[in-house]
Amino acid sequence: MSTVYINSASCISVQDTLNENILQNLKPENSAKIIKAIEPNYKEFIPPAMIRRMSKTVKMSSVASHYALKEAGIEKPDAIIVGTGMGCSQDSEKFLKNVIDHHEEFLTPTFFIQSTHNTVAGQIALGLQCHAYNFTYVNTSSSLEFSLLDAQLQIKDGEAENILVGATDEQTDRTMELYCLNNTIKKESDLPVDYLHSTTKGVIWGEGASFFVVGKDKTENSYAKLTDIKISNKLESEETSDFIQEFLTKNNLSAKDIDAVILGFSSDADSDIYYTKAMDLFPGSALLYYKHLSGEFNTASGFSTFIACHILKEQQIPEVMMINAEKKQEIKNILLYNHLAGDDHSLVLLERA
Incomplete structure (x- = not known):
């Protein structure tokens, strides 16, 4: 691609x-x-x-x-x-x-x-x-x-x-x-x-x-490279790890290469388990969440993509989004993971432009 x-x-x-x-x-x-x-x-x-x-x-x-x-x-x-x-x-x-x-x-x-x-x-x-x-x-x-x-x-x-x-x-x-x-x-x-x-x-x-x-061309204003996207309509919670690992492998990356992960925690106890499982894969990455800032809705991932673009461009992570205390000196790769009520799972990989 x-x-x-x-x-x-x-x-x-x-x-x-x-x-x-x-x-x-x-x-x-x-x-x-x-x-x-x-x-x-x-x-x-x-x-x-x-x-x-x-x-x-x-x-x-x-x-x-x-x-x-x-x-x-x-x-x-x-x-x-x-x-x-x-x-x-x-x-x-x-x-x-x-x-x-x-x-x-x-x-x-x-x-x-x-x-x-x-x-x-x-x-x-x-x-x-x-x-x-x-x-x-x-x-x-x-x-x-x-x-x-x-x-x-x-x-x-x-x-x-x-x-x-x-x-x-x-x-x-x-x-x-x-x-x-x-x-x-x-x-x-x-x-x-x-x-x-x-x-x-x-x-x-x-x-x-x-x-x-x-x-197709990088400009002075470029925020990020859109590296890859993966979408799955249905996913069992125990398949979360494989879903993410396969995506990283396809892009010749390991969990260590991901500087920040933005997860769609929505406060729904039943469906947030996917994000909890995803967190376990990235012990050395900055773990972030965003729906306490945007609310949940069908296209809430637009908000997370927008915020991810600014994080890559400005090279800073807002405290209000942080789940853990990890902070990388340089933020190069950001992984976005989102779904709605346990359906329509998506992974988006953005790289610093």
């Missing part, structure tokens, strides 16, 4: 990730069931008439992609690839409510048209007047990883040189109610939560949009 560089990174999340000094200003959140993204002033980026018709995930993605392209110095990418787990669920809920309220008659098609998962990639392309390859991946927690894999393959095959890749998910009232009812989201009585030693089921739910420009 040819070398692919991450040349810009932008993120809207529950942290203030659009401003400077990101690694120094991270604040954990462990006492609310649902945490909302810090949104920018959309009027600075999107005409007011359009804002009214856009769902939150489209607005977040439009601004995050704007920052990513601006940082990379690119006006039109050669492709736009977006990963999302839930898509434009606000408009989906509005459409379904219309169906019920109007007894399946006299329905306006607007909410239905805007509710499709590929609305985000389409709206970004419309805004840029970009007629290039436009694709959306809907693979729950590995949506971003599939998008990055597609971008990597396109660059390797010479189909594109610079690709805008993103991951986005929003919250909606009704979906959050249902998640509370089926215990996907933690009960009030289980808060505040200790992410690393939780004994209860459920998670704290977040949202956000992360966008990156990946390219």
Whole structure:
């Protein structure tokens, strides 16, 4: 696989990730069931008439992609690839409510048209007047990883040189109610939560949009090399070690070569066991976690990828993310491991650019 560089990174999340000094200003959140993204002033980026018709995930993605392209110095990418787990669920809920309220008659098609998962990639392309390859991946927690894999393959095959890749998910009232009812989201009585030693089921739910420009050439702004990606839909907890070891062996690495491991501890006692097993493989690496900063959601790995890019570029690890006391003098290789409720496991290997 040819070398692919991450040349810009932008993120809207529950942290203030659009401003400077990101690694120094991270604040954990462990006492609310649902945490909302810090949104920018959309009027600075999107005409007011359009804002009214856009769902939150489209607005977040439009601004995050704007920052990513601006940082990379690119006006039109050669492709736009977006990963999302839930898509434009606000408009989906509005459409379904219309169906019920109007007894399946006299329905306006607007909410239905805007509710499709590929609305985000389409709206970004419309805004840029970009007629290039436009694709959306809907693979729950590995949506971003599939998008990055597609971008990597396109660059390797010479189909594109610079690709805008993103991951986005929003919250909606009704979906959050249902998640509370089926215990996907933690009960009030289980808060505040200790992410690393939780004994209860459920998670704290977040949202956000992360966008990156990946390219074939290294630039002055390059954050990282996107070395390799591995995805598995199903994995037994006892297979975790082999899953990771095979990935490292394929890349001619051992556990000692990994300077930092970012794990997706979500505070769900049942599924966090995978991360606990993964920790045992890396006694000499800096072990980090991040969902106490972002919340859990389908594309939360976008936040960890964004943070990993900054760690590699700035060569510093935020104290608030540290599980152990290990700190390497130079951070060259970072391994990201994520899944959602025990399904759709992904490994992403980033190397210092």
